Amino acid sequence: MNPCIVLFREDLRLSDHPALSAACDTGQPLLCVYLHDEQTPSARAWWLHHSLAALQRSLQQRGSQLCILRGDALQQVHALVQASGADTVYWSRRYAPAQIAADAELKTQLRAQGVQAQSFNARLLHEPWTLYNQSGAPFRVFTPYWKAALRQDAPRAVLPCPDVIPSAPLPSHSNSGENDAQSENENKGFRSLSLEELNLLPSQPNWAANFVGVPGEEGAQECLQRFINGAISRYAAQRDQPSAAATSCLSAHLQCGDISPHQIWYALQGADVSAKDREKFLSEVGWREFSYYLLYHFPQLLTEELNAKFRDFPWGGEDATNRPLIQAWQRGQTGYPMVDAAMRELWQTGIMHNRSRMIAASFLVKHLLIDWREGMRWFWETLLDADIAANTASWQWVAGCGADAAPYFRIFNPIIQAQKFDTEGDYIRRFVPELRRLPAQYLASPWSAPEATLRMAQVELGSTYPRPIVEHSAARARALDALKSLS
Numbered sequence: 076m077n078p079c080i081v082l083f084r085e086d087l088r089l090s091d092h093p094a095l096s097a098a099c100d101t102g103q104p105l106l107c108v109y110l111h112d113e114q115t116p117s118a119r120a121w122w123l124h125h126s127l128a129a130l131q132r133s134l135q136q137r138g139s140q141l142c143i144l145r146g147d148a149l150q151q152v153h154a155l156v157q158a159s160g161a162d163t164v165y166w167s168r169r170y171a172p173a174q175i176a177a178d179a180e181l182k183t184q185l186r187a188q189g190v191q192a193q194s195f196n197a198r199l200l201h202e203p204w205t206l207y208n209q210s211g212a213p214f215r216v217f218t219p220y221w222k223a224a225l226r227q228d229a230p231r232a233v234l235p236c237p238d239v240i241p242s243a244p245l246p247s248h249s250n251s252g253e254n255d256a257q258s259e260n261e262n263k264g265f266r267s268l269s270l271e272e273l274n275l276l277p278s279q280p281n282w283a284a285n286f287v288g289v290p291g292e293e294g295a296q297e298c299l300q301r302f303i304n305g306a307i308s309r310y311a312a313q314r315d316q317p318s319a320a321a322t323s324c325l326s327a328h329l330q331c332g333d334i335s336p337h338q339i340w341y342a343l344q345g346a347d348v349s350a351k352d353r354e355k356f357l358s359e360v361g362w363r364e365f366s367y368y369l370l371y372h373f374p375q376l377l378t379e380e381l382n383a384k385f386r387d388f389p390w391g392g393e394d395a396t397n398r399p400l401i402q403a404w405q406r407g408q409t410g411y412p413m414v415d416a417a418m419r420e421l422w423q424t425g426i427m428h429n430r431s432r433m434i435a436a437s438f439l440v441k442h443l444l445i446d447w448r449e450g451m452r453w454f455w456e457t458l459l460d461a462d463i464a465a466n467t468a469s470w471q472w473v474a475g476c477g478a479d480a481a482p483y484f485r486i487f488n489p490i491i492q493a494q495k496f497d498t499e500g501d502y503i504r505r506f507v508p509e510l511r512r513l514p515a516q517y518l519a520s521p522w523s524a525p526e527a528t529l530r531m532a533q534v535e536l537g538s539t540y541p542r543p544i545v546e547h548s549a550a551r552a553r554a555l556d557a558l559k560s561l562s
């Protein structure tokens with residue numbers, strides 16, 4: 076029987092995987108293929124490695140295997156179809172402009188060869204092309220978008236994990252001239268690469284040593300259950316407090332596709348949780364959907380400001396390429412403890428709390444007037460949950476140039492934010508340990524502490540901890556001045 080190929084990319088799970096379920100329903104033997112994208116950002120690569128290892132184990136337990144390929148996707152799939160005689164190729168949809176174009180081209184080429192090629196929704200509760208405002212235009216504001224999404228039919232039901240996945244043997248490579256893939260697989264047969272050959276893990280130094288989370292489908296389900304059994308009861312009240320551990324920690328799992336939003340949605344519907352916590356939490360999942368919605372309808376979001384008024388804004392003026400300022404921010408050495416705790420949390424754990432992301436991002440674009448793309452790139456490389464839609468849309472939101480964005484005059488005060496959301500100073504003490512002996516009242520602004528208090532706490536400003544790289548009121552006034560020209 077001809078095999079059916081299932082491509083895995085950002086959907087590294089077996090349950091609630093519509094393409095896999097549809098492939099199993101054909102009754103054909105399956106070739107489960109992971110196609111590696113060389114562009115995986117650094118921290119996320121660590122997650123990807125472990126998630127792929129988990130997927131390999133799950134497939135083996137069900138009598139199947141994961142074939143790992145890299146190189147040009149069109150050539151790889153084309154050559155695999157030729158060599159295996161596969162007549163069907165299924166995959167999950169992706170939504171970034173380059174991914175849409177690549178998958179559309181793949182579909183066209185496969186169909187031209189007489190192969191049945193079909194994509195499925197595995198990543199979003201609602202496809203972006205199913206929701207428009209009353210004028211027929213895409214939404215640009217979250218609340219009406221989410222209300223419209225909630226009025227739609229309920230998301231499709233969750234699909235079970237197939238018990239058995241009939242496996243087709245990996246074919247030898249066909250050496251039929253024009254069909255050969257120009258890749259390392261050429262003339263070697265379709266040797267599945269080992270996970271190690273993808274070289275996804277850091278070695279020297281091992282900067283991932285303190286990364287958090289258990290990648291993979293099982294880790295994702297445990298994470299969801301732990302959240303539902305515990306922290307969700309504090310979600311609405313404490314989700315803004317970085318040291319409260321009141322959020323789900325599901326973002327890297329969602330990014331990698333260890334879990335689907337449908338599984339989260341239905342787990343929440345059946346759970347014994349308050350309506351307030353459930354609705355607040357699901358509306359955050361809604362922000363993820365909205366990010367993908369914006370990316371789909373406004374693909375320019377990746378590179379240019381959604382709000383056209385900002386496109387000529389002279390970010391930073393002469394400071395725009397001020398590497399010392401940017402590096403002080405990246406390394407958590409700005410002299411503002413809340414910003415520094417946030418940036419160090421990111422570097423050490425690969426994750427940053429949402430409130431901290433807003434404070435750190437706002438500091439870069441408003442206090443330092445650095446181009447939001449600089450920050451976006453740094454987050455992209457260092458976040459375990461680096462997500463093309465959420466990262467881009469959120470940076471534009473903070474900068475004030477995106478959809479439903481924070482108004483230009485909302486400039487987070489990093490001192491007040493610390494006093495409000497890190498009241499006891501636990502978060503700052505954890506990530507800025509050189510300040511841990513300071514009384515809580517001075518933790519947000521160590522320079523305001525009396526000399527004797529600083530001495531007692533063994534803090535020497537400018538030596539053990541930096542003085543602020545910009546003065547808050549002056550930076551705020553400069554930002555307001557620059558940004559109000561756009562209003």
Ligand SMILES: Cc1cc2nc3c(=O)[nH]c(=O)nc-3n(C[C@H](O)[C@H](O)[C@H](O)COP(=O)(O)OP(=O)(O)OC[C@H]3O[C@@H](n4cnc5c(N)ncnc54)[C@H](O)[C@@H]3O)c2cc1C
Nearest residue numbers: 322323324325326359360362363429432461462465466469
């Ligand atoms: C500047 C900036 C950059 C960001 N970059 C990313 C990113 O690259 N990847 C990413 O997944 N999130 C990003 N976020 C959104 C948010 O900070 C994280 O999703 C959240 O902190 C993840 O923690 P959690 O899973 O415990 O979230 P929870 O509060 O438990 O939320 C549940 C899920 O909802 C989604 N979500 C929550 N808040 C948002 C939001 N504001 N926008 C979009 N989706 C959201 C996430 O998938 C999250 O896992 C960014 C936010 C900012 C301000």
